[in-house]
Structure formats: C-alpha cells, structure tokens
Amino acid sequence: MIRIRFFKVHQDRVERLVSWGEELAARREEVLATFDQETMQREAAFLIATTSGPVMVYVMEAEDLVHRLRNT
Template structure:
C-alpha cells in the first residue's frame, strides 16, 4: 500500500529537515534501513515543496501493512526513530488540504492503493 501525507512545515524548521534527511540518506542509512525491515516499509520518499503560503512536506511510504507499520514506528525505541519523531513533530505545522483525484493500481484489485492520512492526524508523526 502507498500512504501519503501532505503537511505544512514550520518555516524555521526547513533547514533542520534538510539536514535530518541528508543524515538519514548518508551516515545513518543503515539504521533507517533496519527500521524499514521491522516496519515492513519498502520505499519512503519525502519532498519539500516551496509555495507562496509556506513550505509543504509530501511524505510517501510504500508499506506491506499500513496499520502495522505505523504501530511499530510509534512504539520503536531505536534512537533513529525517536529522533525522527522529534524532528517531524517540531517541523509539523498542520495538514495541507489535499484531494485525491486519481488512485489506481495493478497490484491491489478492488481496494484503494493509496491511503491519504486524514486532516487532524500527524503523518508518521507524519
């Protein structure tokens, strides 16, 4: 399943987000990949979008089981997950209004392939 959230970002946290995700892509890559294994995450992509109304973060995850993945992440005591939750919480400024216009997949017949995190819920923290 593909799970996506679009969140507003506190402007003063943009540099911290960039640094954090650079760290996850670099020196802490092995740590984060180990947590992916535990959570059942196959792919994670995070985009930063500059808009006139302020920055947005688009967070997309491909997961085996979304509910299980979220529960494992939220309960994780791995240092990298604890820091990840802290960084995302500090950056989060609320959900952006998002409307799914099209959702189709050859991988899941009869059920949505996309889970959009509803307004009022923090994504992962996203």
C-alpha cells in the same frame, strides 16, 4: 499499501528538516534495517516551496501499513 501525507512546515524549521534528511541519507544501513523491521518498502519526502510557505510531501509504502503505523 501506499500512504501520502502533506505537512505544512514553518519556515524556521526548514533547515532542521533538511538536516534530518541528510542524516538519514548518511545512516542508510540503519534506515534500511528499520525498514525491514517495519515492513517498509519505500519512503520518500519532498520539500516543496508554495505561495503559502513550505510543504513536505511524505510518501510511504509498506506491506502492512496498519502494522507500520501502530508501531511508530
């Protein structure tokens, strides 16, 4: 199952969000181990500049999305 969510991001939080993404990339092995525990297959986040301010598009795919969402 795939779930897509959109989050408005306050401009003063963009740098922190980018740092979080970099941290996850640096800790890839830990992230993949967590994915296994949560039945997560794929996850992606995109930061998009819009005329109304930054928006994060968050996409997740999991075998059991209900289980994944209840346990986070």
